[in-house]
Amino acid sequence: MSSTRGRTAIVGIGYSEITRRSEKPLGLLAVAACRAAIDDAGLDPSQIDGLTTYPESPFAGAGNRDGIDVVSVMYIVNHLPLAADIRWYAQIETGMIASPIIEAANALIAGACEYVLVWRAMHRPEGRPRVGTSGAPRAPGEAQFMAPWGCTSIVQWHALAWQRYMHRYGATREALAALAVNSRRNANLNPRAFFYTQPMTRDDYFNSRWIAEPLCLYDCDVPVDGCVALVMTTAERARDLKNPPAYIAGWGQNTAPRRTLLHYALDDYMECGGSLARKLWRSAGLGPADMDAAELYDGFNPSTLYWLEAAGFCRQGEACIFVHDGRIALEGELPVNTFGGSLSEGRLHGMGHIAEAVRQVTHRAEQRQIKDAEAVCAIDGSPMLRGSGIVVTSSP
Amino acid sequence: MQAKPIPVPDELTRPFWEAAREHRLVVQRCIACGYYNHPPRSACDACLAQQLRFEQVSGQGRIYSFTVMHQRDVPGFEAEAPFINIVVELNEQPMLLMVSNLPFSERERVRIGTPVKVDFEERGEIVVPQFRILDP
Numbered sequence: 001m002s003s004t005r006g007r008t009a010i011v012g013i014g015y016s017e018i019t020r021r022s023e024k025p026l027g028l029l030a031v032a033a034c035r036a037a038i039d040d041a042g043l044d045p046s047q048i049d050g051l052t053t054y055p056e057s058p059f060a061g062a063g064n065r066d067g068i069d070v071v072s073v074m075y076i077v078n079h080l081p082l083a084a085d086i087r088w089y090a091q092i093e094t095g096m097i098a099s100p101i102i103e104a105a106n107a108l109i110a111g112a113c114e115y116v117l118v119w120r121a122m123h124r125p126e127g128r129p130r131v132g133t134s135g136a137p138r139a140p141g142e143a144q145f146m147a148p149w150g151c152t153s154i155v156q157w158h159a160l161a162w163q164r165y166m167h168r169y170g171a172t173r174e175a176l177a178a179l180a181v182n183s184r185r186n187a188n189l190n191p192r193a194f195f196y197t198q199p200m201t202r203d204d205y206f207n208s209r210w211i212a213e214p215l216c217l218y219d220c221d222v223p224v225d226g227c228v229a230l231v232m233t234t235a236e237r238a239r240d241l242k243n244p245p246a247y248i249a250g251w252g253q254n255t256a257p258r259r260t261l262l263h264y265a266l267d268d269y270m271e272c273g274g275s276l277a278r279k280l281w282r283s284a285g286l287g288p289a290d291m292d293a294a295e296l297y298d299g300f301n302p303s304t305l306y307w308l309e310a311a312g313f314c315r316q317g318e319a320c321i322f323v324h325d326g327r328i329a330l331e332g333e334l335p336v337n338t339f340g341g342s343l344s345e346g347r348l349h350g351m352g353h354i355a356e357a358v359r360q361v362t363h364r365a366e367q368r369q370i371k372d373a374e375a376v377c378a379i380d381g382s383p384m385l386r387g388s389g390i391v392v393t394s395s396p
Numbered sequence: 397m398q399a400k401p402i403p404v405p406d407e408l409t410r411p412f413w414e415a416a417r418e419h420r421l422v423v424q425r426c427i428a429c430g431y432y433n434h435p436p437r438s439a440c441d442a443c444l445a446q447q448l449r450f451e452q453v454s455g456q457g458r459i460y461s462f463t464v465m466h467q468r469d470v471p472g473f474e475a476e477a478p479f480i481n482i483v484v485e486l487n488e489q490p491m492l493l494m495v496s497n498l499p500f501s502e503r504e505r506v507r508i509g510t511p512v513k514v515d516f517e518e519r520g521e522i523v524v525p526q527f528r529i530l531d532p
Contacts, residue, residue: 136399136520137471144403144413145435148524150465150473151481151495159463160483167461167508210478213464259491266461267491 002250002283006396008105009238009245010358012041012231015192018346021124022225027067030121030227031079037229042242043115048231049083050113051076052090052100054120058223058347062125071121071227088113095253096297096380097350098388102251104232114237119229120351155220157264158300159212161384164266165302166214171320173214176301177205178323179336180218180343183298186330187340189367194222194346219301221342228351230358235396246358246392249375250284252276254387264384273310273383280311280377284391288312291391292373293360294334295353298341303382308336310383330368338368350380354390361394400472402522408436411450416523419516422450423492432489453488455514457527460485460493462506484512484527496527505529 014036016029038045055070063069067079073089076082088107092100097120104116139147146152165171184200187193200218208217238245256275258268281287288294288311296307308319313334322328328336339345339356346352357378359365365373374394381387405413408424415422424436428445432453439446462482468474480498485491498506512527 137401138404139401140404140406142435143401144405144409146495147401147471148403148519148522149481149495149497149526150400150470150476150479153465153467153470155467156463156465156470156481159465160461160481163463164461164508210464210466212467213478215463260493265491265493 004105004109004283005249005285006247006393007235008108008232008248009235010230010232010248010392011238011241011243011245012037012039012043013355013358014038014040014229015355016227018192018194018224018226018348020194020224025068026121026123026225026227027071027075027079029225030071030076030119030229033121033227033229034076034080034117034119037117037231040243041231043231045080045082047083048115048117049086050088050104050107050116051082051086052092052104052116052118054092054097054100054349056093058122058125069123069125071119076117076119088116095386095388098251098354098378098380098390099253101230101232101248101354101390102253102388105248105251108232108234114233116232117229118232119227120349121227122224122348124223124225124347153212155212155215155300158302158382159215161264161266161269162302163214165305168266169317169320173206175305175320175323176219177202179298179301179304179328180205182323182328183337183341183344186338186368187344190339190345191366193340193344194224195340195344215300218343221299221347222344224346224348226346226348228348228355230355243364244362244394246361247394247396249286249391249393250280250282251388251390252279252283254381254383258384264382266384268384269306270310270316273306273387276379276383276387276389277311280379280389280391286375286391290375291334291377292370293338293357293376294336295338295357295376295378296336297350297353297380297382297387298337298343299347299349299382301343304336304341306383307379311377311379330370335370338365338370350378353378353380357390357392361392398472398474400519408438412436413522415450415452416516416525419523420452421455421514421525423453423486423488424448425451432486432492434492434494453486456530457484457486457512459483459506459508459510459512461508462498464503480506482506482512482527494525494527496525498527498529502529
């Protein structure tokens with residue numbers, strides 16, 4: 001157990017509208033989410049004196065215009081009347097959205113600021129990725145060892161990893177169908193979810209079109225325009241606020257070296273994901289068996305299976321069995337992606353997972369509430385690529 | 397309709413593409429420890445030595461994984477979808493991986509572990525190493 005356990009808390013959640021393509025620029029969605037989070041915490045914007053985000057474009061080459069493709073710290077400084085002097089800020093470029101939360105927790109513990117606003121704004125760019133507009137696109141740098149063979153899309157890299165997982169463990173697409181159907185069922189109980197009103201059956205899953213075999217349409221998250229923001233503060237200040245605090249018990253980040261940088265080699269998932277999980281459980285003083293639910297990243301569906309194994313919820317090679325028989329349902333032994341995941345809520349790059357973990361341990365999870373939930377983890381990223389995660393608890 | 401992407405060789409990678417033009421597959425190898433680095437590095441991934449040279453390899457390996465891409469959004473490959481990508485693990489070293497295509501007619505034969513051998517595809521101004529299933 002670490003000296004950081006339970007010393008900070010998430011005290012406010014704010015969502016912008018989450019739509020397939022918003023009429024509003026991303027910057028305004030971010031301002032709306034930030035205002036909603038501050039309001040949810042019962043604070044005034046002038047009390048916010050710390051800012052952090054993970055301002056990454058949704059995919060390489062998607063553009064990084066501030067307020068349109070991404071929303072930086074300076075954009076929020078310029079468009080929200082916050083404290084006259086922002087005392088601390090950070091823009092995190094590695095890990096994923098839990099990484100700025102980890103930095104904010106450290107800053108709060110150090111006394112660098114009192115109330116931190118954290119946000120992740122996601123834009124779905126128009127059209128398709130393009131390297132050039134006419135003639136043959138050029139492939140410099142490491143792209144010269146991928147692009148000439150047309151192997152440049154993230155979904156292809158995930159398909160390559162999942163193909164190998166199936167080969168290694170004898171898994172079938174039934175495991176992914178079980179995850180996708182479970183997520184949709186949970187999304188049907190989440191009014192913020194993109195697929196709130198649309199149910200999905202196992203047959204719907206198997207009838208959907210291929211994207212990159214063996215991954216189909218419903219193995220991919222649903223791209224949206226939207227932003228989620230959180231407010232964090234110290235445990236002492238949290239006690240006096242409007243909502244019950246979601247205490248941050250512990251955290252971890254991927255730090256193990258990858259064996260190939262060109263694409264996602266399945267072989268790295270246990271080592272890389274394990275490097276996160278070991279730190280997560282050690283710092284929280286809790287283990288997988290203590291979790292009342294697990295919010296596990298699903299930008300592409302197989303990542304959730306990899307995390308179930310790498311984080312120790314089941315043994316290596318057994319997640320494809322674990323996800324069956326109702327085990328991961330809301331009423332199951334380990335509810336997974338209780339809000340619908342990125343697959344069915346929308347591509348919010350892990351922020352949806354964290355917001356749901358907070359809702360569950362503060363008993364604000366609406367119809368999805370797991371009875372007496374006390375500890376929930378939220379882990380972002382794909383274990384063989386990158387990741388960061390936190391455990392939140394009802395008591396410090 | 398875009399043509400397929402053309403690699404832009406740099407000082408690190410030029411020997412790879414020049415050898416491909418001569419229908420030879422070369423991989424950068426560390427003189428100090430013998431480790432193969434692909435893509436080429438400015439220092440060896442295994443031992444950080446800067447003494448590296450390109451060596452011809454057998455061109456033989458096995459299919460490490462594969463995917464059939466259906467989405468028509470890969471630059472230069474829009475008209476070709478669905479098309480096959482394989483990742484080849486070269487016989488020279490575990491996890492020495494290279495990307496390739498297979499003709500779509502190989503769809504029923506593509507399996508993890510299947511032996512493959514390098515071939516070379518003339519593509520206008522460049523030559524692209526392409527692995528093909530080794531017939532028994």
